[in-house]
Amino acid sequence: MHILMLSDQHAASAGGVQVSIRLQTxxxxxxxxxxxxxxxxMHPSHPVDPHDVDTASLPITLxxxxxxxxxxxxxxxxxxxxxxxxxxxxxxxxxxxxxxAVIGYRFAERHGIPVVHTFHNHVxxxxxxxxxxxxxxxxxxLWAQGLxxxxxxxxxxxxxxxxxDEFARRASELVAPSRHFAELLRTxxxxxxxxxxxxxxxxxxxxEVRAAAxxxxxxxxxxxxxxxxxxxxxxxxxxxxxxxxxxxADAEFRLYGAGLLLGKAEAFVARHGLGDRVVFAGxxxxxxxxxxxxxxxxxxxxxxxxxTQGMTVFEATVVGTRSIVSDPAIAGDLPExxxxxxxxxxxxxxxxxxxxVAGALxxxxxxxLSPGAGDSLLQSTQTARMIAxxxxxxxxxxxxx
Numbered sequence: 001m002h003i004l005m006l007s008d009q010h011a012a013s014a015g016g017v018q019v020s021i022r023l024q025t026x027x028x029x030x031x032x033x034x035x036x037x038x039x040x041x042m043h044p045s046h047p048v049d050p051h052d053v054d055t056a057s058l059p060i061t062l063x064x065x066x067x068x069x070x071x072x073x074x075x076x077x078x079x080x081x082x083x084x085x086x087x088x089x090x091x092x093x094x095x096x097x098x099x100x101a102v103i104g105y106r107f108a109e110r111h112g113i114p115v116v117h118t119f120h121n122h123v124x125x126x127x128x129x130x131x132x133x134x135x136x137x138x139x140x141x142l143w144a145q146g147l148x149x150x151x152x153x154x155x156x157x158x159x160x161x162x163x164x165d166e167f168a169r170r171a172s173e174l175v176a177p178s179r180h181f182a183e184l185l186r187t188x189x190x191x192x193x194x195x196x197x198x199x200x201x202x203x204x205x206x207x208e209v210r211a212a213a214x215x216x217x218x219x220x221x222x223x224x225x226x227x228x229x230x231x232x233x234x235x236x237x238x239x240x241x242x243x244x245x246x247x248x249a250d251a252e253f254r255l256y257g258a259g260l261l262l263g264k265a266e267a268f269v270a271r272h273g274l275g276d277r278v279v280f281a282g283x284x285x286x287x288x289x290x291x292x293x294x295x296x297x298x299x300x301x302x303x304x305x306x307x308t309q310g311m312t313v314f315e316a317t318v319v320g321t322r323s324i325v326s327d328p329a330i331a332g333d334l335p336e337x338x339x340x341x342x343x344x345x346x347x348x349x350x351x352x353x354x355x356x357v358a359g360a361l362x363x364x365x366x367x368x369l370s371p372g373a374g375d376s377l378l379q380s381t382q383t384a385r386m387i388a389x390x391x392x393x394x395x396x397x398x399x400x401x
Contacts, residue, residue, distance in 0.1 A: 001090040001390060002034040004083070004113075006104035008096040010042035011052065013065050016311045017095060017120050019286055020199045025051055027200075027383040034087055038079065039100060040069040053082045055103060071102040071148045079107055089113055091390045094167065097121050098141075102148050105170050114172040114397035116389055118197075119185060124160035125306050129234040138163065161188040172393035175386075177309035180329035195389055198333075199311050200379030201318040205287055209319055213294030223251045223297040223361040225324075225354070228289065228312045231259030236302040236326070239347050241268050243302075244278065246351035249358035254279045254296070256289060294319035297361050300354070301325045304345050313339070318374035322367075324353055335373045 005025070011018045025035040037049075040057035043064040055075050057067035069075055083089065092108040094101050094117045101117075108115045124138075131137040138160050145166060146152055153169035156162035164185070168174055174194045176182035182194040229235045238261065244253050255265070255278065262280070269278045284292070293299060299316040301323055310330035313323045317338045325331040325339040340357055342349035360366035375381075 001387075001394075002036070002087045003028060003091055003093050003390065004089045004104070004107070005035060005037045005093045006096050006100040007037065007039045008068075008098050008100045009066055010039040010046070010054070011037055011049070012042055012046035014283065016199065020311075021095060023200060023202055023379050024383065024386070027379050028387070031383060031387060033387070036083070036086055036089070038103065040067040043067060053079065053086075055079060055100075069099045069103060071099055071106065075103055076106055076110065079103065080110070083107075091116060091393055093118065093390070094171070095120060097123055097164070097167075101167055102145065105149060105167065109170075112401070114393040115170060116173045116175060116386075116393050117167055117171040118175040118177065119164065119181065119190075120177060120308060122181070122184075122306060122308050123164060126234070127160060129306065130232075156189050161190060165190045172396050173389050175389060178330070178333045180332060181308040195385075197382050197385050197389070198314060198377055199309055200382035201290075201315050201374070201377055202286070203378045203380045205290055206318060206378070209287065209290040209294050212291045213319070216291075216295055220297075223249075223358050224295070225251055225253045225358075226256065226292060226296045226299045227253065227302065228256040228293075228299065229303075231255075231257055231261040231265060233261065234303055234306045235259075236304065237261050237265055238268065239350070240300060240302045241265060241274070241278070243347050243350040243354055245272050245274060246348065247354040247358070249277075249355050250362070251277065251354075251358045252279060253277055253300075254281050254292070256281045256284060256292065258283050290315060290319055293321050296321055297366075298340075298357055299323040300350075301327065301330060302350070303327060305329075310334070314374065314377045317369065318377050320369050320371070320373075322369055324350070324357060326350060335376075337367065338369060338373060 007021055011021050028035050035051055036053055037051045038053045041054035043059050055069040057069045059067050092104050092113050092115045094104040127134045127137050141163050142158055154162045154165040156165050168190050175197050176194050177199050179196050182196050186192055227240055231237050269275055293316045299321055301313050304327045316323050323339050325341055331339045331341050340353055342353040
């Protein structure tokens with residue numbers, strides 16, 4: 001098969017979906033398939049990858065790392081020219097929610113190709129968190145979507161969910177990265193048949209990562225907790241730091257990532273004298289993040305209601321590290337025994353759990369994960385399941401034709 005994947009952001013930019021797309025590509029090719037990845041052109045310098053077909057774009061962030069393409073006839077023609085030099089596409093896999101999703105559906109319609117759509121983002125929650133006028137933003141999205149995808153197929157009341165449903169109505173197969181997000185989509189009228197395929201963890205790195213973590217581990221004076229992610233409001237970074245302060249735990253808290261709240265977080269740590277406990281480790285390569293997870297005593301996941309999947313907690317589970325999971329929906333997607341859960345979503349409850357886990361780790365009474373607990377989350381397993389979805393989409397499309 002030749003699979004054309006589409007992503008709203010270039011695979012060379014920072015982000016979990018981008019890392020996953022490169023990983024999916026490698027394992028699909030290992031299974032004998034061909035992959036092309038179509039995304040907006042990335043403006044900063046980055047390595048050239050032969051899998052990429054970039055569409056013309058405009059930067060949308062100050063650092064110019066992220067960009068957007070404008071769907072329409074000019075982009076259609078450019079993509080058609082680029083794809084004409086490659087083998088015929090058998091299936092389009094949309095892993096986007098905005099501009100590149102539209103570009104993908106337009107390409108599929110022009111060429112009579114089935115679409116598999118993976119819903120990665122909780123669009124409604126994201127808009128409410130980052131846009132000052134969310135209702136107006138949704139209306140603008142629906143208006144723009146209606147200009148470039150016709151006729152309108154969704155019968156849902158205008159909302160962020162009807163926006164996603166417009167894509168779903170055009171797809172042959174629907175995929176969600178977790179059970180809880182698939183169920184949320186169904187309750188909002190999208191589906192009902194949604195395959196759950198998690199974002200996988202790189203099989204090739206696991207043994208290497210575990211060995212590296214074992215060689216670097218030694219006697220610790222205190223437990224090590226990790227926090228990983230984009231430093232933005234929806235990730236509840238500041239709530240996490242307040243919980244660290246309230247917990248009084250004698251532990252080291254290493255924060256991996258960057259974002260708009262980094263300066264505010266550093267100021268909070270300085271103001272409250274937490275510099276002996278909190279370490280800002282910055283952004284690190286994927287392998288290094290896995291080694292850090294494997295070396296840590298626990299990961300702390302703090303966002304609630306935002307994530308469509310628990311990518312970092314999945315990774316932690318695979319490398320054998322338990323997590324404190326604030327979002328009960330994400331905890332429900334993990335193998336039994338992989339997570340500690342705060343009593344509720346409050347900062348106080350999180351602080352109490354941090355203190356409790358730190359105490360159990362120091363006393364040696366904390367349960368450890370059973371070997372192989374996260375094997376079902378490996379990329380090889382997810383790729384085999386996705387190939388079956390692709391084949392099903394192609395068969396269904398052929399019958400309909």
